[in-house]
Amino acid sequence: MEERTIHMELCSSRKQKPESSQLEFGKVFTDHMFIMDYSDELGWHDPRIVPYQPLSIDPSAMVFHYGQSVFEGLKAYITPEGDAQLFRPEKNFHRLNRSNQRLCIPPIDEEFGIKAIQQLIALEKDWIPTAEGTSLYIRPFIISTEPYLGVAPSRHYKFIVILSPVGAYYKEGINPIKIAVENQYVRTVVGGTGEAKTGGNYASSLKAQEDVAKKGFAQVLWLDGVERKYIEEVGSMNVFFKINGEVVTPALNGSILEGVTRNSVNQLLKHWNIPVEERAISMEEVYEAYKNGTLEEAFGAGTAAVISPIGQLAWNDEDLVINNGETGDLSKRLYDTLTGIQYGRRDDPFGWVVKVDDSNIHLKASV
Structure with a gap:
């Protein structure tokens, strides 16, 4: 240099x-x-x-x-x-x-x-x-x-x-937030600028955010822009689901931002020997996991909020209450570990x- x-x-x-x-x-x-x-x-x-x-x-x-x-x-x-x-x-x-x-x-x-x-x-x-x-x-x-x-x-x-x-980014802090699944607007598509951190991506998200805020939701869950089927991000964060003991997060596909906190969460989970998979995950799959009782936790991950537990998902006029609307053990462990390292209270x-x-x-x- x-x-x-x-x-x-x-x-x-x-x-x-x-x-x-x-x-x-x-x-x-x-x-x-x-x-x-x-x-x-x-x-x-x-x-x-x-x-x-x-x-x-x-x-x-x-x-x-x-x-x-x-x-x-x-x-x-x-x-x-x-x-x-x-x-x-x-x-x-x-x-x-x-x-x-x-x-x-x-x-x-x-x-x-x-x-x-x-x-x-x-x-x-x-x-x-x-x-x-x-x-x-x-x-x-x-x-x-x-x-x-x-x-x-x-x-x-x-x-x-x-x-x-x-x-704190969210006044709710580490407490779970309410999220609405967005079916009308899209954030970006593969081949667009979704994997870049550019202002236009955020400008295009404002209308959906404004609409759900009027209904008492903290953020929106974005689906893919082509099939409106696969989960991409939650607000301006990456998103994770714990289903039947395994953690799933949407794979980087060209329209999802590669988050630093996302990468850190993946590394921590592997370090703890907790199964984690990066792949396409549909809202239908999350709904089925909720119905059969295997949807254990959901949370967003990003620099501003670090870990933001999702206590409720609203989709197709149905409310999916996750983990009784309480912060899950894994979400809390990830939050405590990441912030502990960031603030120098834990080993790195x-x-x-x-x-x-x-x-x-x-x-x-x-x-």
């Missing part, structure tokens, strides 16, 4: 930090952010940490008109010893570059991207909340900035990282944790 210096411009005054008990998801942002520019002539260049501020972008920037953008989401945590650490950031940057490839965006040097995040986290370490269930959410994203009203890949981009102290046998070195950040910041 070419050694590049990240220039720093510090803010003149610091914001007041919110109380941990008042934190919502994605509403408050830290004092600084990271920016790096791209042009066809210079490649990725001018990496810098600057005060958090509005962007100045031409109204004809291509991102506004053709949606060429990608993003990621990961978190920083404070350990009982007061250290800051990340959870599997290399997986996020692998996925970012897969999204880049699908959206015709130039790849990011993954090692340098992690270095940039570590330096930003080190500078903003006192923004990482310490109350139970809180963390510092990290949002890297890339937008096309070329001023041009033509349908073609942009020749200019910005890579930006912003940080937000957050509480997989080498998932990356410590943030802040020993020389104050020297750099004072230059």
